[in-house]
Amino acid sequence: MNNESEGRDRRWAGARAVMDAEGMDGLVVYGEHEMADFGSLALDSYFTNDQPGAMVVFSHDAEPVRLYWRQADLGIHSEAPVLEVSSWIRPENNRAATHIRALADLLTELHLSTAAIGVTGLEAPHPFPSNTFAPYVVVATALLLPQARFKPVLRSCLRFILQEQSA
Numbered sequence: 001m002n003n004e005s006e007g008r009d010r011r012w013a014g015a016r017a018v019m020d021a022e023g024m025d026g027l028v029v030y031g032e033h034e035m036a037d038f039g040s041l042a043l044d045s046y047f048t049n050d051q052p053g054a055m056v057v058f059s060h061d062a063e064p065v066r067l068y069w070r071q072a073d074l075g076i077h078s079e080a081p082v083l084e085v086s087s088w089i090r091p092e093n094n095r096a097a098t099h100i101r102a103l104a105d106l107l108t109e110l111h112l113s114t115a116a117i118g119v120t121g122l123e124a125p126h127p128f129p130s131n132t133f134a135p136y137v138v139v140a141t142a143l144l145l146p147q148a149r150f151k152p153v154l155r156s157c158l159r160f161i162l163q164e165q166s167a
Contacts, residue, residue, distance in 0.1 A: 028058075041161070
C-alpha cells in the first residue's frame with residue numbers, strides 16, 4: 001500500500017468515524033467550488049483528492065460517490081491521465097448530477113432513503129454566506145425522501161480533519 005492510498009483510507013475511515021460518532025448511516029460532504037467557506041480547505045477535495053465543487057456521499061458499506069454539477073468536471077476527468085489528476089474516486093463513482101433528483105436517487109441506490117444522514121453545509125451561515133446551494137439541494141432531497149433524517153455535521157468533520165492534521 002502506498003502513501004496516497006494510506007491517506008485515502010485514513011480519510012475515508014475518518015468520514016465513517018464521524019458517521020458513527022453522530023449516529024448517522026450516511027454522510028454528504030458538500031464542497032464549495034470556490035473554496036470560499038473554509039479558506040484553502042475544500043471538504044470534498046479533502047475526501048476525494050479531486051477538484052473542488054461537488055458532493056461526496058459516504059455510506060458504511062460502499063465506496064464514496066462524488067456528484068458534480070459542472071461540465072468542466074467531465075472534461076477534467078476525461079483528461080485525467082494527461083493532467084496527472086489522481087482522484088481517489090473510481091470513474092464509475094464520479095457522476096454528473098444534472099438534476100435536483102440526483103442526490104435523492106443516489107441515497108436511494110445506497111439504501112439510505114429512510115436513514116439518518118449527516119450533511120456538511122447545513123449549518124447556519126456566517127454573516128456573509130458565499131454559497132447557499134447545499135441547503136437547497138438537501139431541502140429538495142428531504143421533500144423527495146420524507147423518511148430520511150438530515151443533520152448538520154460540519155463541526156465533527158472539521159474536528160476530525162484538525163485531529164488528523166495535528167497527528
